Amino acid sequence: MCAVIWTTKTRLGAVFAAAVAVSGALAPAAHGASCRDVDHQGAPYTLCEVDLSAEDLRLFLYDDAGLPFGQFARIDQALEPQGLRLGMAMNAGMYHEDRAPVGHYVEEGTEVMRVITTGGGGNFGLLPNGVFCIGEGRADVIETKAFLAAKPACRHATQSGPMLVIDGALHPRFIKGSDSRYIRNGVGTTADGRRAVFAISQTAVNFYDFGTLYRDVLKLPNALYFDGNISRLYRRGAGGFSLGRPLGPIVGTVERID
Template sequence: MGCVAPADAVDSRDLVFDSQSYFAVTVDTRREDIELYWRNPDTDQPFSTIDALRTWTTGKGRPLSFATNAGIYDREFKPLGLYVENGKALVPLNLIHGNPRSGNFSLLPNGVFAVYDDGSADVHTSEGFRDAGRKARWATQSGPMLVIDGEINPQFDNGSDSMKWRSGVCAKTPHEVVFVVSRVPVNFHSFARLFRDEIGCRDALFLDGTISQAFTPDDGYAGAPAFMTKPYAGMIAVFPKRR
């Protein structure tokens, strides 16, 4: 059931799909701004937690409507792939394949979630994003892709016993972005089918697993238990659109 929320709040709801529970947030980019944050510009230190980011943005007069961790990062807590913050690529597009240390990132194809100057958003495979040649205002590269042009990633096994808390994103339309975090451990195939068959996404991207959480002021935290979380690198933040 969707929550009844003020005009500036995101649309959040709980979903049950194939007897598994999820928390979904839909963002209308005509009413809300999607941005990415990694380091606090006042200190140049990583925010690391949603709470720290929330405190900082509130102090700047921009209370969060929604936040979640933005994707895969390396052992130095640096985004593993493309990371664009306010038009500046802090980490370049990563098209290196087959590195086992990259974990899920190397389960191909991986992809990019991007938001542009006009407020539109999309999800592409990493090669598709490169080939489109469109400059992003905000972007994060992660992987694997969950759904590609309406098809489940063929690398996924419906019977896989790799069950983890997982988060992902799709752009149903250029202005309707849906973020989902599982409330229970699920496998990739089930998570991908949720995006395709329940939410109706033609392209969807895995953001992260095991440590993923999502936050809204009305709902609090959903996703992995607090004791599972670790410091985040980039985070996705949503605010009421500037007036």
């Protein structure tokens, strides 16, 4: 098992190195995502909106040596020699102690983890869960069974759970007024796939309130929960890289260094 895991990590590390080396062909934007602060149900949130037709959005997990990046700063350092940098980044899905993804994970077309369809404990098993798929010029949040049926072409993909909003409806198991509150983060996408909106709460919130932010305020048809408690966001120009618990999958925009 260890040999198989190391082979996968090393192969993905090679993919990352190759992707960085040819990243000029991807035409990264000169600036990052547009971010703003909003209030919802008495709680403050930070929202970052990415236009997939104009910005380069990627997932990151292992470096070119097959080791987990873990921190935003390490990704930024890996991009810098190519004249690139992170514009915005956040944790992007649940992971095991070794930071391997719990669910489906694809980076630059290389599958690291298959789609998981079974339930189980924890938030990932609070079905339905879903997949965040980054394709060419678009990104989509898709419920897992629908994802398997549609088989979309994903350059990057990460599976997490639960879904926050499914085809305009709130996840059926969310409870209004629940006392299960954490700092939470997630992503929602527009129906045309052109925009992805990343959100993180600045104070502890429950699933119901977080879901209604996407359904009622942002009015996005589909949204996916990434994680809670360990949630972090980096925005260029809004302070330096904060250190915290090492992360697994990370999503971020890549931009040119002026």
